[in-house]
Amino acid sequence: MKFGVVTFPGSNCDFDAFAAVRDSIGQPVEFLWHRDADLKGCDLVILPGGFSYGDYLRVGSIARFSPVMKSVIEFARSGGLVWGICNGFQILLEAGLLPGAMLNNRSLRFSCRQVYIKTETTASAYTKHVPLGAVLKIPIAHSEGNYYAPDDVLDKLEESGRVAFRYCGLDGQLADEFNPNGSARHIAGILNEERNVLGMMPHPERAMEVILGSVDGYRLFTSVVKTFTDNVLETEEVA
C-alpha cells in the first residue's frame, strides 16, 4: 500500500508522517509537493500537521487552493483514502471535503499534550481493526481545534456514525474537563459520507513508538493498511 505525504510551505509534521509509514509500518511512502498536481499513484494521501502558508487568513484556507489540493479533492471524490491530521483536518474543512469549521481553542492557547480519544466507529478503513469504544492515547498540538458545526450538521454526523473520535477520560468518559479545546460534542475526528476521508486533530504519527509515550497511533496505521490489503485481495479473488 503506497502512502503519499503532502508538503505545504509551513508543514512541519510531514517528516513525522513519512517516518511513521516508512519505519514503523514499513510501507512505501513518497512526499507530494504542494505545487504538483501529481499524486504519484498513491493509495492514501496524508495531509500532515503544521502551519501551511503561515496559517495566514484562516488555518487551512490558503492551502486548499494549492495545485495538489485540486488532485486531492478529485482523488477523495472518487473514493481515494485521504487522511487529514491537525492542520490537514483544517484544510479538509476549508476544502469542503468535511463539514464544519475550526475556531480558536476555548483557552486561546496553543495546546500541546497527550490526550485520550474514544473510537466511536469501526466503519472506516482507519478504525476497522480497532475495537469499538477503544480509548487511544494520542498527542494534540494546536491552537485552532475547537470544532464547530451548526446543530443540524452535528446531529447528522452523529446519526450517520461519522464521528470517528471524541476526546475522553482514561476510561472513555465524556466531560468538559477532558475536552482540550472546547470542540462541539467533544469531537476529535470525523469522516465524510463515503467514509474514505478522515480528519482528526490528534497526531497518530507521533504515537508510533514506546519512546514517544504511546503506540496507539500505530493501531490506526495498521488498521488502514490491513483494510486496504484485504480489499485488494478480495477484489483479486473475485476477478
Add this chain to the structure above:
Amino acid sequence: MKVIVTVHLKPGVLDPQGVTISNALLSMGYTGITDVRAGKVFELVIDDGDTEATRQKAEEIAHRLLANPVIETYTVEVLR
C-alpha cells in the same frame, strides 16, 4: 477602486477573542460593556472601472476566500 471587506464570526458562534477582550476591559475598570466581537478588515484595490463589476468581484472573493461562510459573515463596501 478601493473596496473594504469586513469579516465577522456569525452571531451565535463563540468568539474566544471577543470574550477575552471583553474580560480585559472589565478588569481595566470599564463598565457597561455587554459584548465584544472581534473581526477582520481587508482593503482591496481593484482596477475594474465599473463599480458594479468591482462589487461582484469583491463579493465573490469574500465568499470564496476572505470569509468562511460556515462560521463567518461579511460586508463589502466599494469606496470611490
